[in-house]
Every structure is written in structure tokens, then in C-alpha cells.
Amino acid sequence: MKKFTTVNDIKNLQEIIKKALRIKENPLSESSKGKGKTIGLVFLNSSLRTRLSSQIAAQNLGLNVLTLNAAQEAWNLEFADGAVMNGDTVEHIKDAIEVLNQYCDIIAVRCFAGMKSKEEDVNESILSQFEQHAKVPVISLESATRHPLQSLADCITITENCHEERKPKVVLTWAPHIKPIAHAVGNSFAEWMQEMDVDFVITNPEGYDLDKNFTKDVKVIHNQDEALKDADFIYVKNWSSFDDYAAMPEVKENWMLTNEKLENTNQAKVMHCLPVRRNVELSDEVMDGENSIIYQQAKNRIFSAQAVFSEILDELNSK
Amino acid sequence: MKKFTTVNDIKNLQEIIKKALRIKENPLSESSKGKGKTIGLVFLNSSLRTRLSSQIAAQNLGLNVLTLNAAQEAWNLEFADGAVMNGDTVEHIKDAIEVLNQYCDIIAVRCFAGMKSKEEDVNESILSQFEQHAKVPVISLESATRHPLQSLADCITITENCHEERKPKVVLTWAPHIKPIAHAVGNSFAEWMQEMDVDFVITNPEGYDLDKNFTKDVKVIHNQDEALKDADFIYVKNWSSFDDYAAMPEVKENWMLTNEKLENTNQAKVMHCLPVRRNVELSDEVMDGENSIIYQQAKNRIFSAQAVFSEILDELNSK
Amino acid sequence: MKKFTTVNDIKNLQEIIKKALRIKENPLSESSKGKGKTIGLVFLNSSLRTRLSSQIAAQNLGLNVLTLNAAQEAWNLEFADGAVMNGDTVEHIKDAIEVLNQYCDIIAVRCFAGMKSKEEDVNESILSQFEQHAKVPVISLESATRHPLQSLADCITITENCHEERKPKVVLTWAPHIKPIAHAVGNSFAEWMQEMDVDFVITNPEGYDLDKNFTKDVKVIHNQDEALKDADFIYVKNWSSFDDYAAMPEVKENWMLTNEKLENTNQAKVMHCLPVRRNVELSDEVMDGENSIIYQQAKNRIFSAQAVFSEILDELNSK
Numbered sequence: 001m002k003k004f005t006t007v008n009d010i011k012n013l014q015e016i017i018k019k020a021l022r023i024k025e026n027p028l029s030e031s032s033k034g035k036g037k038t039i040g041l042v043f044l045n046s047s048l049r050t051r052l053s054s055q056i057a058a059q060n061l062g063l064n065v066l067t068l069n070a071a072q073e074a075w076n077l078e079f080a081d082g083a084v085m086n087g088d089t090v091e092h093i094k095d096a097i098e099v100l101n102q103y104c105d106i107i108a109v110r111c112f113a114g115m116k117s118k119e120e121d122v123n124e125s126i127l128s129q130f131e132q133h134a135k136v137p138v139i140s141l142e143s144a145t146r147h148p149l150q151s152l153a154d155c156i157t158i159t160e161n162c163h164e165e166r167k168p169k170v171v172l173t174w175a176p177h178i179k180p181i182a183h184a185v186g187n188s189f190a191e192w193m194q195e196m197d198v199d200f201v202i203t204n205p206e207g208y209d210l211d212k213n214f215t216k217d218v219k220v221i222h223n224q225d226e227a228l229k230d231a232d233f234i235y236v237k238n239w240s241s242f243d244d245y246a247a248m249p250e251v252k253e254n255w256m257l258t259n260e261k262l263e264n265t266n267q268a269k270v271m272h273c274l275p276v277r278r279n280v281e282l283s284d285e286v287m288d289g290e291n292s293i294i295y296q297q298a299k300n301r302i303f304s305a306q307a308v309f310s311e312i313l314d315e316l317n318s319k
Numbered sequence: 320m321k322k323f324t325t326v327n328d329i330k331n332l333q334e335i336i337k338k339a340l341r342i343k344e345n346p347l348s349e350s351s352k353g354k355g356k357t358i359g360l361v362f363l364n365s366s367l368r369t370r371l372s373s374q375i376a377a378q379n380l381g382l383n384v385l386t387l388n389a390a391q392e393a394w395n396l397e398f399a400d401g402a403v404m405n406g407d408t409v410e411h412i413k414d415a416i417e418v419l420n421q422y423c424d425i426i427a428v429r430c431f432a433g434m435k436s437k438e439e440d441v442n443e444s445i446l447s448q449f450e451q452h453a454k455v456p457v458i459s460l461e462s463a464t465r466h467p468l469q470s471l472a473d474c475i476t477i478t479e480n481c482h483e484e485r486k487p488k489v490v491l492t493w494a495p496h497i498k499p500i501a502h503a504v505g506n507s508f509a510e511w512m513q514e515m516d517v518d519f520v521i522t523n524p525e526g527y528d529l530d531k532n533f534t535k536d537v538k539v540i541h542n543q544d545e546a547l548k549d550a551d552f553i554y555v556k557n558w559s560s561f562d563d564y565a566a567m568p569e570v571k572e573n574w575m576l577t578n579e580k581l582e583n584t585n586q587a588k589v590m591h592c593l594p595v596r597r598n599v600e601l602s603d604e605v606m607d608g609e610n611s612i613i614y615q616q617a618k619n620r621i622f623s624a625q626a627v628f629s630e631i632l633d634e635l636n637s638k
Numbered sequence: 639m640k641k642f643t644t645v646n647d648i649k650n651l652q653e654i655i656k657k658a659l660r661i662k663e664n665p666l667s668e669s670s671k672g673k674g675k676t677i678g679l680v681f682l683n684s685s686l687r688t689r690l691s692s693q694i695a696a697q698n699l700g701l702n703v704l705t706l707n708a709a710q711e712a713w714n715l716e717f718a719d720g721a722v723m724n725g726d727t728v729e730h731i732k733d734a735i736e737v738l739n740q741y742c743d744i745i746a747v748r749c750f751a752g753m754k755s756k757e758e759d760v761n762e763s764i765l766s767q768f769e770q771h772a773k774v775p776v777i778s779l780e781s782a783t784r785h786p787l788q789s790l791a792d793c794i795t796i797t798e799n800c801h802e803e804r805k806p807k808v809v810l811t812w813a814p815h816i817k818p819i820a821h822a823v824g825n826s827f828a829e830w831m832q833e834m835d836v837d838f839v840i841t842n843p844e845g846y847d848l849d850k851n852f853t854k855d856v857k858v859i860h861n862q863d864e865a866l867k868d869a870d871f872i873y874v875k876n877w878s879s880f881d882d883y884a885a886m887p888e889v890k891e892n893w894m895l896t897n898e899k900l901e902n903t904n905q906a907k908v909m910h911c912l913p914v915r916r917n918v919e920l921s922d923e924v925m926d927g928e929n930s931i932i933y934q935q936a937k938n939r940i941f942s943a944q945a946v947f948s949e950i951l952d953e954l955n956s957k
Contacts, residue, residue: 028355036666038694048393048415052385052422056357059383064697066690069392073707074686075913084917086816091913095925096686099912102937103690178405274418275394275410279403287414299421347674367712367734371704371741375676378702388711497724593737594713594729598722606733618740 001311005127005140006148006191013155013195020156020300020307027060027306033313034063040104041067041141044077044126045112049274049301050141050149054108057306061313066104070096079125093126097133106137106312113144113182118245121145121182122211137312145214147184150273151192153304157297158196158233161269167199168232169266173224174204175281176255177238180246185273186239187214194218203227204239207249211242224255231268236282258283262291269293320630324446324459325467325510332474332514339475339619339626346379346625352632353382359423360386360460363396363445364431368593368620369460369468373427376624380632385423389415398444412445416452425456425631432463432501437564440464440501441530456631464533466503469592470511472623476616477515477552480588486518487551488585492543493523494600495574496557499565504592505558506533513537522546523558526568530561543574550587555601577602581610588612639949643765643778644786644829651793651833658794658938658945665698665944671951672701678742679705679779682715682764683750687912687939688779688787692746695944699951704742708734717763731764735771744775744950751782751820756883759783759820760849775950783852785822788911789830791942795935796834796871799907805837806870807904811862812842813919814893815876818884823911824877825852832856841865842877845887849880862893869906874920896921900929907931 003009010016023029039058043051051067058065068074077096078089085092100107111126124131127143140148162168172189186202191214193200202210203221210220221227228234236257241247256279262268270282270291278284286292322328329335342348358377362370370386377384387393396415397408404411419426430445443450446462459467481487491508505521510533512519521529522540529539540546547553555576560566575598581587589601589610597603605611641647648654661667677696681689689705696703706712715734716727723730738745749764762769765781778786800806810827824840829852831838840848841859848858859865866872874895879885894917900906908920908929916922924930 038697040690043392046393048387048389048410049418051392052359052387052418055385056383056422059357064694066693068686068690070686072391072710073681073689074684078916082917082922085915086918090915091686092916095912095914095916098933099687099690099936102933103694103940274414276414277404277409278397278411278414279401280405284401295417295421298418302422362711365712367706367708367729368737370711371678371706371737374704375702375741378676391710593733595733596723596728597716597730597733598720599724603720614736614740617737621741 001308001315003131003138004148004308004312005131005138005143006146007151007195016152016307016311017156017159019310020152020303021160023306024303030061030310032062033310034058034061037105037313037316038064038066038103039106039108039309040100041065042100042107042109043067043069044071045110047110047141049298050110053301054141054305056302057309060306061309063309079129093129094133097130101135104136105316106139106309107134108139108141110141111143113184115180115182115246137315139308139312142184144182145184146188146191147273148188149301149304149308150185151188152308153297153300154189154235154271155192155196156300156304157271157293158198160296161293167197169199169230170233170235171227171231172202172235172237173227173257174208174255175236175238175257176251177277177280180240180248181238183210183239183242185237186210189235190215190218201227205251205253205255207241207244208239209242210239224253225264228261228268229264231265233271234265234268235271237273238281256281256283257286259285259289262286267291271297274298320627320634322450322457323467323627323631324450324457324462325465326470326514335471335626335630336475336478338629339471339622340478342625343622349380349629351381352629353377353380356424356632356635357383357385357422358425358427358628359419360384361389361419361426361428362387363389364429366429366460368617369429372620373460373624375621376628379625380628382628398448412448413452416449420454423455424635425458425628426453427458427460429460430462432503434499434501434565456634458627458631461503463501464503465507465510466592467507468620468623468627469504470507471627472616472619473508473554473590474511474515475619475623476590476612477517479615480612486516488518488549489552489554490546490550491521491554491556492546492576493527493574494555494557494576495570496596496599499559499567500557502529502558502561504556505529508554509534509537520546524570524572524574526560526563527558528561529558543572544583547580548583550584552590553584553587554590556592557600575600575602576605578604578608581605586610590616593617639946639953641776642786642946642950643769643776643781644784645789645833654790654945654949655794655797657948658790658941661944662941668699668948670700671948672696672699675743675951675954676702676704676741677744677746677947678738679703680738680745680747681705681707682709683748685748685779687936688748691939692779692943694940695947698944699947701947717767731767732771735768739773742774743954744777744947745772746777746779748779749781751822753818753820753884775953777946777950780822782820783822784826784829785911786826787939787942787946788823789826790946791935791938792827792873792909793830793834794938794942795909795931796836798934799931805835807837807868808871808873809865809869810840810873810875811865811895812846812893813874813876813895814889815915815918818878818886819876821848821877821880823875824848827873828853828856839865843889843891843893845879845882846877847880848877862891863902866899866906867902869903871909872903872906873909875911876919894919894921895924897923897927900924905929909935912936
């Protein structure tokens, strides 16, 4: 694997899921694979799971880890090409990336959507600079439009919880929120589910359809009850409007997932990428109930990251 | 040892002091005991000594260390049970703890008193959630009412400086400050001294008596000169009123420790947990004088932490 | 080497440059030299290259690394001797340093000029406290008046790019900026170039002459075109006025380095310590052009640090 920013960087999804599950059985099985190599974890935004799971995965592989909280620890970054930097920005992202090229064997970066300009977000104004200027493999720790290490952990978790022969029904449901939230987790989950052997539907209120470039031909149902019927897995996530970018059109029905809504399902397992706003996106009863596999999902972030780092190291070590 | 949040988690105080002193002689004697295990150091508040000494102790034991500055690096946490999270908080502490359960073999946490609500602080509103939800051993790096790793370091330091057969006289003296300060260090020191073979008294101005739940039958003297007489060890620390919670009733006498006040003592050794406000809590002359064992105390934070981590690892490795 | 804060701490500059170049060939050749020893990296200011390159250098030598972002992670520091600490400061720098003495085998510190008081900056009000109170070797990661690890990296880079017998002409040129910038990089470069076998000149607008204590007899030319003529290396850096401390007297000519200005040189290599304000200090075309050796310079920060850490470890290990 030469880089990891979308599902397209994976040659064989089933193979990498199996690999991650083998790593979960024996996390230290490749503990010197990364010896003498350095991964830079660059955070332009907050992180708990991604920060910790990436560090654990890297340590399990014997990689040196450099963590940079770019905003607090380094310099205010300029992102515009050709900018005359006579304002608040002190270092151009291009130069920061070139320096990371000199210091790291792998660069992993978290760069959220700004939620101001649809064009900038859709074009991945920050990640694209890493893809363009990095001379070492780039790994996304969530970008404006995708969160692929989360999605891989989601696929691992679904695989672990599939105990029947038939295809499971997987529903991605919109949830309420109080602020305009990015589309990355929703987009990414939609993209990866299309690569899995599942029946996948999305449900969200009108006005909240995700970008067609990610959802493609996936069925979108605007009635949550109808969508949840017979579901085996329900993925709960909020996002703001994509069409009317970052707007929050009024929603009259109550979309918060509750135990009552689970009754109509096939004892669906409930998933969420975390952090979650309890009693806004999900009720306490669901979060703390037996259907939740949310913490298992969080744990699988380690093995998702470790499988990807390991594949990247295979590529580096083969040179 | 299954957890470490109070002196009650110690089976035999003399034994663990001896163990810490053996570690001080040879800090790398158990350098692979923690191999393949991870300790998460979670800071909800500032830290210098605790941060560094815990990292050194963990590294000396071969533990992987994950440090999380929760406020700056992760998400704004909700602490209220059942909260409808439609405000500023992004992640519930319960969920953060459950995720730490997935990632760490040991969770260590610093969570100061808020100094707003006596009830919340007395009930350890944050640490109690860690004790309730953590599925791995929890270590306090100072909580609302106690600072046990400091107190253990204090016991080690007193032991190192006791060269006579007779019981030493140990005085905990209140010191001036400009802000309402928490009771954790005072409470904890009082609690631990009651387990040591020492004559222990507390001195503070009227209105500043510590919580009886910690001081129990310890003699409290409101006249500092009287209390300091013949002292072998003087522990200097400020705290605000406990009865009139977080208030700072006026104090007319000068309680700042000076060389003059030491004259009446048995060449008392002076202790402080640091950070100290020079020339407010203690004079420069005392801080920089021959009676101070304050930096030795700071150094012993390493061996205090390492002895505790080692005991916790014994428990984990025996499973 | 007992400490490293100026060029005077180097016994033989050519030897240490050679050592750094050997390390660059084989960075892991001394990978257990620092085993069981701890370096504390204390940042009182922002850092990207220094932070990451110091960590890599330390890891390459097997050192344990403790990083402390003092302002954000620990306590607000007092710097004034004898201060009555009844204001905003919580811990005296003396006490923080004494604690670091207990925890670290080497202390490295970044402490920029405050740019308020010429006297405080010239007297190195912060670094001098480390030099006075540290009982272990002190390494400057840039102080008020010098940036020696940068200067050593600059010497390494110039050495790598000298392919002719004759002495190269090296020009330090002032560049425009929008804020009053410290003199540390300029001072330091001037100081180190006087130890190298090069023809060295400085060019800056009138009113911007650096401190004579650093530039000594080096020729200062106020006409940039004249200075750049036949240059082999051009070091670009802004600084504010030293005489009228931190002022920014008006400059009428355009001092930003462009390709046009390079025409008059001997295909000069262009250097900058980074971060750089593009199109203010340097044009994009120079930054991204073939003459730039700026990223190579950034990479050499690793080997500069590693050579110095290695020399310090030789001293420690010989005790």
C-alpha cells in the first residue's frame, strides 16, 4: 500500500480485515517491522481515539512516533498557494510538509472540514496538499470528506458481529445534533459499505442527503422507521446539509435513536464512531444497552491502524 | 495492588517505602516488567512533576506511555450522569473512560477539585467516575481530595531523613496564598502521617481546619509557633477554608515560614510538594537554605510512582 | 562537551561537522549510547523543526525523551529573582530547573527573546537561569540571542554544498517582515561563520545592524545588490533593529530575495532557517527553485542535534 486516504487504496478489503483480526489476536506479532522508522502524527484538530489508537498501533510495530499538535505546538499555517504571507500565518503548509518529508518515513494527518466553503472542503484543500507535497506515504487520520481508518474499523467490527450466512442489513441513520457537523464519517462509511457484502441503506431527513459522489446508487430513505426495519446493524451519525452546505434545515420528527426504535429491527447492533452527544444523537439506554458495539468499534481502531501501518511498512521495506 | 487512589490501597506502608528505596538504588531493576503493557496518563489539569515523574517511572518499567492532555488535545468532557448533551460538552467522561479501558492496561488520571461545589469535590465527582467505569486499575495523579503519589513520596523522604531511634515530630503547617487552593495535599498528608510511626500535628489559622474525615483525631493547633516547637519535619502547604468552602477568611498573623520560625524547631527539615509561591508560602531563605529537602521530595516522586506501578503490574501479571 | 549554548562550547568545529556527516550516513550507529539516560526538552515557545529533530536525534541515540510544553502543560513561571510571588506566576523557574535536575540527565530548552527589554534579552534572562541552576548539561534549543543547533546545521549544509577548493562567499541578508523579529538566528549565524573558512559579509538596511558583540569585524554592507555579487551562499533572515531595540525603521528598497537578485551571484545556494513567510522574506520562485537548499538545511537539524547530544553523552558516560 503506497498511501491510505480512501477505500481505493485497499487492494482487497476482505484480506485486510482478516489481517486486522489476526493482529487483534496477537498485536505484537510484528513488533520489529517498523524498527528504525518514524511515523509523524500531525493533528490539525482534536483527537482522542485516533491519537491513542494510532500511537498504540505504531508502538506495536516498533515504529518511532512523533506527535505534532500543529496549532498549539508549532506555527500558524498558511494554506493558500501563492499567498503573500503578510498576515497571521507564519509557515506555509507546503514547507511544513517538506520538512516532515525530511523527518518521517510515514506522515499521518488529521485535517477536518472547515465547514465554511463547500468548494474547499470537497476539494480537500488541506489533505490534497499533503498528497501533492509528501514524498513519503500519507495516511489520513480523517480529512474533510473521509475518515477511512474509522471505516476500516467499522468493517472489522461488522465482520466480527456477523454470525449468519445471509447478508446483513446495514443502515446508516442520520441523528440530531446542535451544530453543523462534517460529512466525513457518513461519506466514508457509505463508500466502504459498498465494498462489503451487505445490504446497505441510508436514512436521513429531506435536505440532508449526502454527496452523491460517495453514496452513488445506495438507496436513501427519508423515513427512519421504514429504513430501520429488520436492520442487523445501525450506524448512527449526524451530518449537516450537503446541498445547502453546512446548513441545518429544520427536522420535525425525532431522529434520536432509542430502544423503542430498535424494536422493529433484527436486534440490531448499534454503532457510532464517537465522540457521541448522549441523549441528543443516541439515548443513554441505547448507548449503555446490550445492542451497542460502540466500544468494540473504538477498540478496533487500533487494529485498523495497525493493519494499514503494516501494509505501508511492507511497501517501504520492499524498496 | 488493584488500584491506587488512597492510602487504604496500600497493604503495608513500610514495605512499599522499602520497595521504593530499593528502586531508587536501581531504577532499571525491573525494566521489562511492563513490556507490552500500556499506561494512559490522563491530565485534566496542569502538571510538571507528576507528568514527568510518572513518565520516567513508566519508562523504567518498560511500560508504553500514552499521555493525553484531555482539555487541549481531545474533547470537552461532560461529567453529569443522564445529561442531555446539547451544550458545550462533546464527549461524556463515561465514554472516554470506556475507550481508555479498550486502549490501556492501567489508567492514571489527574482531576483537581473544581472549588465551586463542596459536594462535588467531597464526592470526587470526576475520580469516582473513573473508579466506577474503569475496568483496569486506576491510579490517582491527584484528585479533588487526595494526592496519594505525593504522600507516598513524602513518606519516602521522611524515612530517608530519619536518623534517630525516637519518633520524629512532623508538623503540617498552613501557609499564606493569594487564591483559594484545594485541600488534596493537606488531606492526603494528614491521612498518610497517621499510618507512619511519627508524632503528627497540624497547625492552621482558625477557620482553616481541614475535613475531619481526613484529620480524624490528629491534634490541630491554631498557634503556629507552639506547633512548630521541636519539630523535626515541617510540611508547608496552603489550603482554603473547608467549612466555608473555598473561602479565605482573613488571617492577621504572618504564617509564611521563615528562618526565624525555624529557630524554635529541632533543626526541622522543610517540605513542600511544589509548585511553591516563593516569599508568599515560604521565604527564599528557607527554600534555598540547608533545611529544605524539597527537591529530594520532588525526586522521590519518581520512586513513589514506580513502586505503585510495579505493584499494579504484579497484580496484572498474576492474572 | 559540557554544555551547548554557543559556538564556544565546540572544541573543533570541523571535527563536529565531520561527525554530523558520519551520523547522517548511519544515524543508528550509536543507538544505545543514551540507554538509561533521559533528556528533557523544555519548550517555552513554539517549535516544529527543533521539536521533531531533537526527538529524532535523541531516539537515534537511545535516550528517553521527556517533552514539556511549559506554558500549556505545567505552570506559569516566575523569572525574577527574589520575587514575592503574589501575582500570576505559580512556580519559579529556579524551582522548575531544580526539579528537572532531579529528573533529567540533560536539559534542553527553548526560550525566545521577549523583545520588550533589550537588557533582559541581551542578558539572556531565561537561559542564564538554566546555566546558573542546572546541575546537568544544558543545551540551547534557541535562546534570546543565539540559535546554535541551527547554526551548526547551517555549517553542515554549507560544507555539503562546497565543491570547490576556493573559499565560498557567504552572505547573510536581511529580509522584510511584518513584525519585530528576534536577532538570535542572525547573531548566531554571524558568530559561527567567523569560525568557518569562508568569506562572510552581512547586508542589511541602515538602522538594522546586528549587535557588534556578535558581528565583530565582519563587513556590513547596506547595499544588498553589492553584497550579493558573486555570492555562493545567501542566508535570508529578518531581524528588527538592535540599536533602537525591536523597532522597525522604514526601509524603502525592496529587500525580498527574488530570482532576479540571484542573477548577479555565483548561482548562489539559498538558505533560511524556517519558518519563512513566503513572498515577504523570499519569493515563491526562490523558495521552490533549484537554488534553495532550505529543506536540506532542515534535515541537517537532526544531525546537528545528534552530534551535540552524542558529545554531551560522551562527557556524561566518562564520569
